[in-house]
Amino acid sequence: MSTEVIGSSAASPPPEPARDPAQRRPRTRSVFHPFVWLPTTVLLLILGAAWAAVAEAHPYVLPGLGEVGTALVENPALFLGNAWSTLGIALTGVAAGAISAFVLAVVMSEVPVVRRALMPIAVVINVTPVVAITPALVVAFGFGMAPKVIVTAIITFFPVLINVTTGLRSVSPTVLQVFRTLNASRWEVLLRLRLPGSLPYTLAALRVVLPLSVVGAVVAEFVAAGSSGGLGTMIRNSASTARLDFVYAAVTCLAAMGLTMLALVTAIERRVLFWHESRRHPSG
Amino acid sequence: MTGDDIEIRHLTKRYRGGASDRPALQNIDLEIPHRRFVSLIGPSGCGKSTLLRVIAGLTVPDHGHVSLFGRTPREMCRRKAIGLVPQTPALLPWLNVRQNIALPTMVNRRRGTPPESTDDLLRAVGLQDSARRYPHQLSGGMSQRVAIARALGLRPDVLLMDEPFSALDEFTREALRMQLLELWQRRATTVVFVTHSVHEAVVLSDRIVVMSARPGRIHEVLDVDLPRPREREVVSASRTREVEGRVRASLHGAWSSGITATESVAS
Numbered sequence: 001m002s003t004e005v006i007g008s009s010a011a012s013p014p015p016e017p018a019r020d021p022a023q024r025r026p027r028t029r030s031v032f033h034p035f036v037w038l039p040t041t042v043l044l045l046i047l048g049a050a051w052a053a054v055a056e057a058h059p060y061v062l063p064g065l066g067e068v069g070t071a072l073v074e075n076p077a078l079f080l081g082n083a084w085s086t087l088g089i090a091l092t093g094v095a096a097g098a099i100s101a102f103v104l105a106v107v108m109s110e111v112p113v114v115r116r117a118l119m120p121i122a123v124v125i126n127v128t129p130v131v132a133i134t135p136a137l138v139v140a141f142g143f144g145m146a147p148k149v150i151v152t153a154i155i156t157f158f159p160v161l162i163n164v165t166t167g168l169r170s171v172s173p174t175v176l177q178v179f180r181t182l183n184a185s186r187w188e189v190l191l192r193l194r195l196p197g198s199l200p201y202t203l204a205a206l207r208v209v210l211p212l213s214v215v216g217a218v219v220a221e222f223v224a225a226g227s228s229g230g231l232g233t234m235i236r237n238s239a240s241t242a243r244l245d246f247v248y249a250a251v252t253c254l255a256a257m258g259l260t261m262l263a264l265v266t267a268i269e270r271r272v273l274f275w276h277e278s279r280r281h282p283s284g
Numbered sequence: 285m286t287g288d289d290i291e292i293r294h295l296t297k298r299y300r301g302g303a304s305d306r307p308a309l310q311n312i313d314l315e316i317p318h319r320r321f322v323s324l325i326g327p328s329g330c331g332k333s334t335l336l337r338v339i340a341g342l343t344v345p346d347h348g349h350v351s352l353f354g355r356t357p358r359e360m361c362r363r364k365a366i367g368l369v370p371q372t373p374a375l376l377p378w379l380n381v382r383q384n385i386a387l388p389t390m391v392n393r394r395r396g397t398p399p400e401s402t403d404d405l406l407r408a409v410g411l412q413d414s415a416r417r418y419p420h421q422l423s424g425g426m427s428q429r430v431a432i433a434r435a436l437g438l439r440p441d442v443l444l445m446d447e448p449f450s451a452l453d454e455f456t457r458e459a460l461r462m463q464l465l466e467l468w469q470r471r472a473t474t475v476v477f478v479t480h481s482v483h484e485a486v487v488l489s490d491r492i493v494v495m496s497a498r499p500g501r502i503h504e505v506l507d508v509d510l511p512r513p514r515e516r517e518v519v520s521a522s523r524t525r526e527v528e529g530r531v532r533a534s535l536h537g538a539w540s541s542g543i544t545a546t547e548s549v550a551s
Contacts, residue, residue: 174374178434181340181368181444183361184391192391196378275377275418 067245068252083253085229086217089145093152094213098206101160109168109194110186126158134223147224152216156209163205167198200276203269210261214254288353290316290339290442290474295348297334308334310499321468321475323485324493327539331500332478333446339476340368340444352442360441364388364395367435369445373427375419382406382415385433397439405433408467425456432464436471445477461487469513482531487519492531496538503538506531
């Protein structure tokens with residue numbers, strides 16, 4: 001029996017076996033695995049030690065971590081009350097900014113003339129340092145919530161507008177062709193195709209603007225002189241009386257608020273974007 | 285014009301920016317009989333997909349007209365009488381298999397024939413066990429079966445398929461060809477099928493339209509006289525290979541004429 005040789009490559013050595021695809025797939029580890037928590041913990045310990053050293057040498061520059069903790073533990077009502085006030089401004093502002101940006105993005109995607117008219121104005125508002133108009137807003141609206149909410153809304157408006165506009169336009173042309181052969185109305189294309197397709201972009205925008213809303217609220221509290229509540233006001237007043245432990249305790253509260261918001265968006269993404277490739281290949 | 289067939293008369297389509305003397309489609313005349321399976325084959329750039337899009341009402345021709353059983357393509361779309369299977373499955377990733385198949389019943393609700401039951405369609409394409417799966421959980425072949433079921437769901441008068449199996453491996457293509465034949469045999473709708481594969485065109489079609497490029501035009505129309513149903517024995521018979529040889533010879537002629545046309549334009 002003879003073996004037929006096909007082509008000259010038959011004499012060359014066999015190729016290396018391909019790697020098992022499972023080995024190439026990024027492994028997802030539990031947060032309890034040392035590989036996940038150890039690097040961060042080590043880094044935190046180093047930073048903590050550095051902090052303690054600086055606080056020891058320069059107590060007027062940096063308070064001890066223990067003092068910050070004590071300030072938080074001994075005045076829970078004070079911090080919670082102010083955090084609640086800042087959170088109220090941040091959430092009201094982001095709701096106003098994000099909802100109006102979302103609605104405008106939908107209108108702009110459906111009516112090109114509105115897009116052409118409004119986009120340049122939106123860009124100008126985005127590049128204007130909004131903080132600079134806060135004093136003017138205080139003059140116009142007083143020391144209540146209104147000027148702070150407006151500043152926060154303006155800050156959070158643009159990222160949502162841009163992301164949702166991009167999402168609404170990022171429709172697969174072939175899916176659109178299928179819809180056109182079914183004579184789907186614009187409303188049906190919007191409802192069944194564009195809006196669900198823009199969801200990853202909308203949530204990505206929320207991931208950015210929710211923590212940004214806290215920044216907006218605090219900055220507005222800094223600028224709106226005479227305002228009585230909120231972590232921003234508390235930071236400003238504590239800094240002027242050299243109560244650095246209170247300043248850093250308030251910053252800790254703000255960080256916790258930002259983290260909670262981020263965790264909330266992540267949880268929503270995990271639940272509603274199960275179909276999106278960003279959820280299937282989180283490391284990619 | 286009888287109104288019983290798909291009739292394309294003096295069709296010319298130029299794309300903006302394309303050479304004026306080499307339109308994407310030039311003076312196309314074609315008749316596709318009712319309930320026949322017709323394949324469009326030809327070299328790249330011959331306008332197969334453009335012709336399919338014109339039939340689907342997705343592209344408006346510059347000259348000529350298209351009649352689908354006496355109606356314009358847009359009228360057919362309004363009646364939901366066209367089923368489109370694109371090259372990629374084009375499924376909605378947030379809907380599961382059952383919901384994707386039922387999609388045509390959810391848009392333009394007032395029009396269209398009573399739809400085929402989703403369960404029957406799932407059974408017909410062998411996906412009854414995957415009804416709750418989402419597109420990212422399906423293989424390429426399964427996704428394309430969902431796209432075919434979605435297009436067949438409204439019992440369309442004409443099914444337009446644009447290289448639907450081109451991204452699949454050879455084994456899956458073979459299996460899907462046989463499944464498509466079986467589905468078509470039972471439904472006997474008119475199919476216009478764009479392909480690059482001579483074997484695929486011969487195995488599936490009653491008629492093969494060989495097109496040539498630069499400009500896109502019909503080179504030859506070949507009737508395939510293989511018996512139906514096309515079981516595996518028919519597909520692998522020597523007669524099938526003979527027909528394939530005829531189509532290949534015609535394609536070679538179409539390719540050569542495309543080259544000659546390019547050279548004459550260049551000179």
